[in-house]
Amino acid sequence: MRVAIAGAGAVGRSIAKELIDGGHQVMLIERQAGQFEPDTVEQADWVLGDACEVSTLEDSGIERCDVVIAATGDDKVNLVVSLLAKTEFAVRRVVARVNNPANEWLYTDAWGVDVAVSTPRILAAMVEEAVSVGDLVRLLTFRQGQANLVELTLPDQTPLAGRPVSDLALPRDAALVTILRGDRVIVPQPEDPLEPGDELLFVANAEVENDIRKALGY
Structure with missing residues (x-):
C-alpha cells in the first residue's frame, strides 16, 4: 500500500516509521x-512543498496513493x-488528525475526511476502557459516525458465563x-463459550449501541 503523509513533524515521522515497518510505501510532504x-526516515520518499497547493500534490504523484x-x-x-486529496485526486482513503477537539465537527465527508483521529478522544476512550467493566465504551469512530468500534468487558458475575456466542441476540447493524x-x-x-473478564469488541452503528447493551443484559 502506498501512503502519503502531509506533515513531517514528530507525529508524521512516527506514523511513517510504523507504516514502513509494516511493509508499506510512504511519502512525506513537508512545507517547512x-x-x-x-535522514530521519530514510526509507520514505520526501517532498518539500505545501500540501495545500494543487501543484505540489500533482508533482508528488499523490493520485497513485x-x-x-x-x-x-x-x-x-x-x-x-x-479536501484536495479526495476531490481533486480521488484518493480512496483519507485520514485526518484533529488537533483541537472543538474542530472535530468539521472533519466529515464534506471536507473529504473518511476517518478523523482525535488524540484527546482516543485517550479518553482508553481510560474508560481500562476502568469500565459491564458498560459499553466507544473506542473509535469510522466513516464520520456511521459505525463505531465499541468494547464491553464482561464482569465476574456475568449471566453470560458459559453461554455460546450464538446466544447473543445482536441487532442487525452490529x-x-x-x-x-x-x-x-x-x-x-x-x-x-463466553467467560467472565472477556473483552468483547463490536463494530456497530451508533443507533444500535443500546440494543447491544440489552443483548448482553445491561
Whole structure:
C-alpha cells in the first residue's frame, strides 16, 4: 500500500516509521525547510512543498496513493489537504488528525475526511476502557459516525458465563468481531463459550449501541 503523509513533524515521522515497518510505501510532504529531514526516515520518499497547493500534490504523484494522512499540527491545513486529496485526486482513503477537539465537527465527508483521529478522544476512550467493566465504551469512530468500534468487558458475575456466542441476540447493524481473553485474540465462532473478564469488541452503528447493551443484559 502506498501512503502519503502531509506533515513531517514528530507525529508524521512516527506514523511513517510504523507504516514502513509494516511493509508499506510512504511519502512525506513537508512545507517547512526546518522540518525537511530525509535522514530521519530514510526509507520514505520526501517532498518539500505545501500540501495545500494543487501543484505540489500533482508533482508528488499523490493520485497513485491508496491513503492520504493529513497529520499536520494545523486543523485548517489538514482539512484543506483532505479536501484536495479526495476531490481533486480521488484518493480512496483519507485520514485526518484533529488537533483541537472543538474542530472535530468539521472533519466529515464534506471536507473529504473518511476517518478523523482525535488524540484527546482516543485517550479518553482508553481510560474508560481500562476502568469500565459491564458498560459499553466507544473506542473509535469510522466513516464520520456511521459505525463505531465499541468494547464491553464482561464482569465476574456475568449471566453470560458459559453461554455460546450464538446466544447473543445482536441487532442487525452490529457484529462481534473479536474476543480478548488474557493474551489471546479470539475470532468468535458461534459455539465459542463466553467467560467472565472477556473483552468483547463490536463494530456497530451508533443507533444500535443500546440494543447491544440489552443483548448482553445491561
